[in-house]
Amino acid sequence: MTARPVRHPGELRWETRLLAAVTATLLVFGIAASYGAASLVTLGGENAGMDFVARQIVGALVGGALLLLASRQDYYRWRLLAWPLLLVTIALLLIPLLPFTRSMAPEVNGARRWVDLGLVNFQPSELARIAVVVWCAMLASKKGSQVREFKRGVLPFIVVLALVSLLILLQPNLSVATLIVMLGGLVLFTSGAKIGHFILLGGLAVLLVFHQIRDVQYRLARLITFLNPGDANTEAGFQIHQSLVGFGSGGVFGTGFGQGQQKLGYLPYAYSDFLFSTIGEEWGFLGVFVVVFLFGLFCWLG
Incomplete structure (x- = not known):
């Protein structure tokens, strides 16, 4: 009969260590991608994009400190x-x-x-x-x-x-x-909870969401664009089209860090809302694969 290993207080499992490493990697990757996409963004003569990146760095540091503090507390x-x-x-x-x-x-x-x-x-x-x-x-x-x-x-x-x-x-x-x-x-x-309750409540939630989308024009436009991303006639469709152009321009290895062209007025909020398209353009298929893999690993570990 083998004894079960004793886990001392504060000892971290390998899954926890790997989860922390994946989280830190995604943070660094995201901030670096934001920096490359925001380097030319100006507002009122000032570099608004760099202010955004600076806020992301501060947020990451504060979030990391809060994470360490919360991890040392009894979750009860x-x-x-x-x-x-x-x-x-x-x-x-x-x-x-x-x-x-x-x-x-x-x-x-x-x-x-x-x-x-x-x-x-x-x-x-x-x-x-x-x-x-x-x-x-x-x-x-x-x-x-x-x-x-x-x-x-x-x-x-x-x-x-x-x-x-x-x-x-x-x-x-x-x-x-x-x-x-x-x-x-x-x-x-x-x-x-019972599955039947979820089926009933899920159906009601879907009806409510459909009602909210149908009665608000911009939400309906986004849904239509999602169902037909190839239509570039609408504003939302144009944005999706430009994001796909960015992915296609990146190829396998990308155009290089900070060398993307879509951020030059073609793609709105290239450093935030459409950052993934910027990653696809500047880091290529390999960069996209790494991000998707890391997020998949994050979900599996979490």
Whole structure:
């Protein structure tokens, strides 16, 4: 009979070490790609792209520090933080929706998603992703086998997820609202909820999303572009077409770091929204393969 290995406090498994290495590699790769794509971006005579890259570096450092801090905490303590974190998130999500808070949450590109608290400018919906997962995990742990019941198990999840996603949807931000529902549903599913409940709720969610897409012109245009990416007659189609041109121009090995042409006015937000196209152009098929492989490894390890 062999004894089980003893794991000392603070000892990291090889999966954890590899996950940390993959995360760090993706961060460095992303910042380097952003730097190459943003080097020529100017706004009002200043290099706006480089400011964006600088913020990404600061964000990576702060995020890494918070990651190390959180990893040293007993995860059972998150149960105590679940409700306070959720309530703070809901309060922050309300700020962009109030008419007298425009100085704190101005409209940007037709939406009020950002909140300026002086020292930090951020989207409350980003915090909502963490708050929803922590709260759902806490409630699932507390409910136990009751998650298989609709009224006492599933209904509380629906109420909270509906409230948070509605506040995000009103900003408007359909993609993050949908993601919030998916995150909460994933926690509920792994907790043992009935498949029938998911089929019913999933059908209702699909109808709601379809309604939101149908009634908003730019969302409908994006859906049509997604279904027919070869149509370059619309603005959204033109952007997709230019991103595909970037991929095609890169070939196998790419045009070289910082040597891409699509960022010269052809591709909007080449250093952020369309960064993957920039990677395909400057780093080629090999660069794209490495990024996809690393993200796949990240998902498998996580």
